[in-house]
Amino acid sequence: MKTMDCRSVGQEIDARERNQGLSGGATEHLAHCAGCRQIAEQGATLHALVTGLGTVSAPPDFDMRLRARLARERRYSSPWVNFWRQATTAPAVGLAFSLLVVVGLAVYLLGADPGGSGKLAKAPAAPTSQSPNVTTGAPDTAKNNPPVGIGQDPASDGKKAFSAPGSKDLTPPRQPRNEVVRNQKAGFTSREFNSLPAVTVKDSDPSAPVVSLSAPMQPVVVSMRDDRGGTRTISLPPVTFGSQKLIQNQYQPVSLASAGKGAW
């Protein structure tokens, strides 16, 4: 009979099933090898220990908790909740969704102000006599140009440093310090913008009708009707000029007003 080495016997012991004997070669090896015999005994003891662990019972309220959980699942199993669950469980889909939201937000924010900071750059051209801190070597061009930003090349007409987001030329001015020094040598100096008044932008339409009311001692109710038949009534309190109270917001388009109740 072919004798086995300790390694093969150990593998056979580990692969042995419950109530399963060893092969003849392994049995013969065990008769002579005390170490393998000990391994076999340990394996048998361990096997008995593991199989003796038995099963653990579920708690008595297992069914009740499961029913509650299923009911909760059913209650919140709307398509959007399922979609959101899928989006949050699948990392790739969730990441793509987040990226989509970020890109959409960026597009919205950029599109909301297509002119960028163009309004701020369009300050009224201050006469040179009203800005004592400004001395320029080219007064004829300073009248027509907007104020120049910090670190901006005045010779670039304010287009490089504060170009609008939609414009193509987005390259920042290079070496502004050197430019300033060079311009100073050429006769330019910097401007002190802190002394200038803030720019006021008025969006009022000069063609809009203006109604003037005297300040009465009694509350005044003003009723306005737009071109579509909608009526807005505004109550003006007698003393405070700034507060207006919208007591009735009964604007109804003609199409909806004529539809009657039950249209929804």
Next chain:
Amino acid sequence: MSTVTSLNELDFAAVLPAPVVDRVSDHALLAAAEAGDQDAFAELVGRYRNQITSYIYRMTNDYEGAVDLAQETFVRVYRAASRYQTTHAFSTYIYRIATNLAISELRKRKRRRLVSMTGFFDTRDGQEPVEFNPPDSRPLQDVALVDTERRTAVKRAISTLPEKYRAPLVLRDVEGKSYDEIASILRTSEGTVKSRISRARGFLRDKMRDYL
């Protein structure tokens, strides 16, 4: 009012269990549950709740977590009842779900564990060391205490095995599944299952040497 004069007059039929009906297959129960029969699903839960809870408990060594995962297993079975295919036994199917959940939980725990201060047992398999407390070498007086200690040590030692060895060992030696079924549950070959079980027993014997 009549009085009972002998035991034969007692109505034992009223307290005897109902006659045993033919056991409805798991497939039929799941199909009924999909059609909206809540009792069928309850019967299915009753059949497998202890097995699944016990199996996950042996995998994770955490009873409360095992109960939660067992419930999650049944929730997933319920949710995916329409996609269930009868090519495999239902027990294989539900054990596969439970195995995946248990392994996911073990991986989560592994990520949560920053530094192992007591992990000096190497798995010899290139995986990270796992925690296992060394036994107290002082002799214990009470045999019952020895048994309890050994049982606790076995549970801890099983929970320190790598996942790929732990699952087949528990399925084979604790749950008593066949190699064929284990191979189906773990989606691997029968030879791989046998090899992993053999290696798992070797690891376990090494860890438990001082207790045996």
